[in-house]
Amino acid sequence: MKRAISSLMFVAGLALVPALHAEQQPTYGPHLEGFEYPHPIKRFEFSSQRQPLTMAYMDVAPAGKANGRTVVLMHGKNFCAATWEESIEVLSQNGYRVIAPDQIGFCSSSKPEAYQFSFAQLAHNTRALLQSLDIEQATVIGHSMGGMLASRFALNYPQMVEQLVLVNPIGLEDWQEKGVPYAPIEELYQSQLKTDFEKIKAYQQKFYYNGSWKPRYDRWVNMLAGMYAGEGKEIVAWNQALTSDMVFTQPVIHEFDTLSVPTLLLIGGKDRTAPGANRAPEDVAKRLGDYPELGRQAAxxxxDATLVPFPELGHSPQVEAPDVFHEALLDGLKTR
Structure with a gap:
């Protein structure tokens, strides 16, 4: 009888494990309320598409001797301005003023119920932010989806861009052109509603980090998953669906030959990110996300492009190997 009771207690204990694990995951508001940013958040209030909006951003002064240059950091779709934490520190220590915004629809910025999302609109919003800060020219660094946005910014406002830096940008291939089928926004929304910590981690482990994982990556998964676990889950998922449509339908790769600013490509060769690959035919999916080749083609x-490959790194070299990444970044910035 004692063995039976012990067995029941053991089973009951196992049943509690997922619940306890879930309790350990943080919960954030729809604008990342409760998440701690590495620097104070400021807010740019403006009107766009007949509605008041707020763009959150960090404005970090040089910690070392100022070199007179400003860097604007553009985050990816599954990232926030906070993900640039180590890069902000390194750039500031090396004399740069750093502006790191959360784009509309993301993280701690406004998430509208209705908005015509486009890279041109987000670039326009970012230009308005920089103008409000009296910044006439900057080095623009974009990672992942932020690389698509940074490219659009440089294409639309070349006079404001001293140098363009693309860190494993998505959009180095046109997925629709390659055979990935379109997914309606409502379908994307339903998929986003199922997002949680484990799904985000599994996706990033597979596509971003070549199957490996380090505990320090959990912070950035928690950052995203916490918004889906909170009361604003629906509006977070809706904005993610809208921006997924933007990413898929607005390629910038076809305009790369018209970029008129010096461009530095920092490419982790183990990256296999390819939005929509999960709904593509197998023969199409296996050809997508070949970053070593995509980087060479883009360069x-x-x-006026310089390619710096990181053969053993993945989608987020600034997170995966910050020392290696920042050495290459600072060297690339010194050349201008």
Whole structure:
């Protein structure tokens, strides 16, 4: 009888494990309320598409001797301005003023119920932010989806861009052109509603980090998953669906040959990120996300490009190997 009771207690204990694990995951508001940013958040209030909006951003002064240059950091779709934490520190220590915004629809910025999302609109919003800060020219660094946005910014406002830096940008291939089928926004929304910590981690482990994982990556998964676990889950998922449509339908790769600013490509070769690959035919999916080749092709297309490959790194070299990444970044910035 004692063995039976012990067995029941053991089973009951196992049943509590997932619940306890879930309790350990933080919960954040729809604008990342409760998440701690590495620097104070400021807010740019403006009107766009007949509604008041707020763009959150960090404005970090040089910690070392100022070199007179400003860097604007553009986050990816599954990232926030806070993910640039180590890069902000390194750039500031090396004399740069750093502006790191959360784009509309993301993280601690407004998430509208209705908004015509486009890279041109987000670039326009970012230009308005910089103008409000009296910044006439900056080095623009974009990672992942932020690389698509940074490219659009440089294409639309070249006079404001001293140098363009693309860190494993998505959009180095046109997925729709390659055979990935379109997914309606409502379908994307339903999929986003199922998002949680484990799904985000599994996706990033597979596509971002070549199957490996380090505990320090959990902070950035918690950052995203916490918004889905909170009371604003629906509006977070809706904005993610809208921006997924933007990413899929607005390629910038076809305009790379018209970029007129010096461009530095920092490419982790183990990256296999390819939005929509999960709904593509198998023969199409296996050809997507070949970043070593995509990086070479992009460098050949851009008139004034420098390619720096990281063969053993993945989608987020600034997170995966910050020392290696920042050494290459600072060297690339010194050349201008």
């Amino acid at each position: 050949a297309m851009i008139p």
